[in-house]
Amino acid sequence: MTLDDRFAEDYREQRGDAPLQGTRIEPVVGPVSDWATDFSHMEPEWAADPYPIQDDLRRRCPIARTGRFGGGWLPTRYEDVAAIAYDTEHFSSRAVVMSNFRPPREIAPVGGVPPISSDPPFHHDARKLLLPAFTRTAVSRREAATRALCHELIDALEGREVVDAARDYAQHIPVRVITDMLGFPADDGPRFREFIENTLEGVNLPPEERIRRMDEVFDYLLRQIRDHVARPRDDLTTYLIEAELHGRKLEPSHVAGTIALLLIAGIDTTWSAIGASLWHLARTPADRERLVAEPELLPTAMEEFLRAYAPVTMARLVKEDMRWGGVEMRADDWVLLSFPAANRDPAQFERAGEVVIDREVNRHAAFGLGIHRCLGSHLARMELRLALEVWLERMPVFELADPAAVSWSSGQVRGPRTLPLRVG
Numbered sequence: 001m002t003l004d005d006r007f008a009e010d011y012r013e014q015r016g017d018a019p020l021q022g023t024r025i026e027p028v029v030g031p032v033s034d035w036a037t038d039f040s041h042m043e044p045e046w047a048a049d050p051y052p053i054q055d056d057l058r059r060r061c062p063i064a065r066t067g068r069f070g071g072g073w074l075p076t077r078y079e080d081v082a083a084i085a086y087d088t089e090h091f092s093s094r095a096v097v098m099s100n101f102r103p104p105r106e107i108a109p110v111g112g113v114p115p116i117s118s119d120p121p122f123h124h125d126a127r128k129l130l131l132p133a134f135t136r137t138a139v140s141r142r143e144a145a146t147r148a149l150c151h152e153l154i155d156a157l158e159g160r161e162v163v164d165a166a167r168d169y170a171q172h173i174p175v176r177v178i179t180d181m182l183g184f185p186a187d188d189g190p191r192f193r194e195f196i197e198n199t200l201e202g203v204n205l206p207p208e209e210r211i212r213r214m215d216e217v218f219d220y221l222l223r224q225i226r227d228h229v230a231r232p233r234d235d236l237t238t239y240l241i242e243a244e245l246h247g248r249k250l251e252p253s254h255v256a257g258t259i260a261l262l263l264i265a266g267i268d269t270t271w272s273a274i275g276a277s278l279w280h281l282a283r284t285p286a287d288r289e290r291l292v293a294e295p296e297l298l299p300t301a302m303e304e305f306l307r308a309y310a311p312v313t314m315a316r317l318v319k320e321d322m323r324w325g326g327v328e329m330r331a332d333d334w335v336l337l338s339f340p341a342a343n344r345d346p347a348q349f350e351r352a353g354e355v356v357i358d359r360e361v362n363r364h365a366a367f368g369l370g371i372h373r374c375l376g377s378h379l380a381r382m383e384l385r386l387a388l389e390v391w392l393e394r395m396p397v398f399e400l401a402d403p404a405a406v407s408w409s410s411g412q413v414r415g416p417r418t419l420p421l422r423v424g
Contacts, residue, residue, distance in 0.1 A: 004229040004241065010222060011252035012215075022107075023332070025070040025100040027204040036061035040068050041098070041313065041336065042204050047410040054341040055353070063327050069098055069203075072334030073327065076341040078348040078365070080325055084316060085337055085370035088120050090324065091316040093372060097412060098315040098334045099203035101210070113261040114254055116314075116372055123371055129243055130258070130375055133181065133236055139378045142177060146383060149176050150390035157423075162401045165282075165391075166419035170274035173387050177379070178266045182259060183235030184224055191220065196268045200411040221256045221263075236262065262376075269311050270380045272415020273366075274387045276309035277302070280355060281392075282400045282421050287357050292396045295389070301357035302384055307364035308355045310340040313412040314368060339365045340414070398423045 032038050032045075035053050040046065046053060057064050058076040066072050075081050084091055094108040095101075096116055103112060111117025115126035132138065153172055157163045175189040198213040205213070225237065232238045240255045250258075281288040291301055318324075318333040329335075342365045346352040349362075367374035374380065400406065401420040409417050 006249065006252045006255075007222065007226050007229055007241075011256070012218065022101055022103040023070065024207045025102075027100050027206065028068040029204050036064045037066070038068070039064045039066045039074050041074075041412065042201075042410050044410070047408045047414065050340065050414070051344060051353070054338065054344065058341065058345065063325050065327065069100055069334055070102065070332070071330065072098060072336060073329060074336045074338060074341075075325065076338060076345070078342040078345040081337050081339065081342040081365065082369050083325075084335055085314075085368065085372070088371065090319055090322060091335060092119055092319050093117055093123075093316060094119065095317055096315050096372075097200065097203060098336055099210070101207060102317065102332055110251075110254065111257070112253075113257040115258070115375075116261055116265065117257070120371070125245055126254070126258075127371075127375060129240075129245065133239070134375050134377075134379055136378050139382050142180070142379070143382060143386065145180070146173065146177060147386050147390060149173060150386055151394070154390065154394045161424065162420055162422050164418055165278045165398075165421045166271070166275045166416040169391070170278065170387065170416070170419070171271045173274060173383055174267045174270035174380075177270075177383060178263060181236045182224075182262065183228065183233055183237050184263075188220075192263060192267060195220075196264050197409075199264050200268060200413050201409060203411065217260060217264075218256055221259050225252075225255060225259070266376055266379070268409075268413045268415070269374075270383050272311035272409070272413055273306060273309065273380065273384050275416035275419055276311065276414075277305040277384065277388055278391065278398075278421070279400075279406065279416050279419055280305060280309065282398055282419075283403070284355070285399070287355070288392075288396075288398070290357065291388075292392055295392070297358060298385065298388060298392075300359065300362075302381070302388065303362045303364065304355055304357050304359045306366035306384075307343045307349070307359075307362055309415075310343045310364065310366035311413050311415050312366070312368065312374075313338045313340060313414075314372065315412065336412070337368075339368060395423050 032040055032043055054076050062077045064074040092108055094111045094117055095103050109119040109122040115123050118126050153169050175192055179186050195217045202210055228237045243250055314337045316335045318329045318331055320331050322329055344352045367377040398421045401422040405420045407418045409415055
């Protein structure tokens with residue numbers, strides 16, 4: 001098979017620098033003066049424990065603002081987060097990671113990483129392309145391999161008194177699942193971790209450095225795509241290369257952008273949820289002991305972990321100047337949709353600040369709201385369930401080895417980066 005002409009050359013060179021002709025802002029870093037007027041999700045106190053900050057804002061300033069990142073807003077009430085998530089008329093998804101760069105409006109309605117960066121009407125068809133790979137039936141076919149991987153990872157920890165449940169366990173599971181789905185080399189896992197940190201935690205880097213690091217991601221993806229063009233196989237990458245939308249093969253930027261989305265969002269969100277759940281059980285012996293004694297409660301407990309420790313915050317861009325929710329939003333202002341804050345709103349959930357592992361009514365927003373609700377939710381739930389099931393079966397007794405040694409990621413996906421546990 002000859003190399004698909006779409007990928008014979010670097011599509012980024014073919015299209016010129018148009019997608020980069022957006023607005024760049026000089027990064028602002030350093031301590032926050034007042035979370036109501038100067039918030040930043042990149043500061044260490046937010047990464048360490050954002051919930052008291054969010055609770056305080058919900059009481060005194062439910063839609064906080066900041067001049068950082070060129071200007072943005074942070075709603076903390078469930079009602080406001082949901083309203084914006086569903087409102088595609090006034091808010092655009094053309095960029096979903098709040099940073100010091102705003103892509104030009106012309107990049108809509110496709111965006112850089114469709115379908116999560118896509119606006120209607122393009123979004124509907126771009127999302128529909130991916131749905132077959134993420135149905136309950138498709139996900140169920142990956143259960144056996146995922147369970148075997150969990151056991152394999154725990155086998156490798158045998159004989160150790162202290163293990164890092166983030167680096168040695170949680171972070172490996174979604175890496176293997178997603179690389180298998182995409183048909184990428186499993187040995188490239190460490191590289192994917194670097195890609196994720198650059199994309200989600202590097203938003204305050206100087207613009208030139210951030211562009212260079214993002215180019216490394218897409219250089220890698222283009223190599224993998226070309227390899228699949230030359231040697232097609234039964235995986236998601238070949239599927240996207242061969243897929244058609246509106247009677248035409250996908251644009252090279254669409255193929256690469258969607259793969260980037262699946263690789264980055266599909267990994268960090270899930271390993272964060274697994275790690276946060278294990279962190280909770282390590283510091284809450286009563287919940288750990290109950291789940292060991294009542295494994296049938298795990299699906300319910302799992303939903304509560306997703307609510308209480310929702311890992312994902314998404315961003316939107318305001319389309320035009322307007323007054324919304326009592327504040328004056330300007331065109332291209334950022335809006336951070338904090339699903340973690342929405343999930344702890346006492347107006348929406350009883351005992352919102354507590355983790356209640358047998359909570360019966362739990363309509364949380366951990367997977368988002370509106371048209372961009374996570375299409376991989378079945379996959380994420382499967383990975384989280386099996387990761388916890390196998391861990392509790394094999395490691396029923398564990399605790400934090402050193403609470404101060406636990407570190408959390410900064411940015412829009414929050415989860416443990418290091419999680420030392422004493423086991424046995």
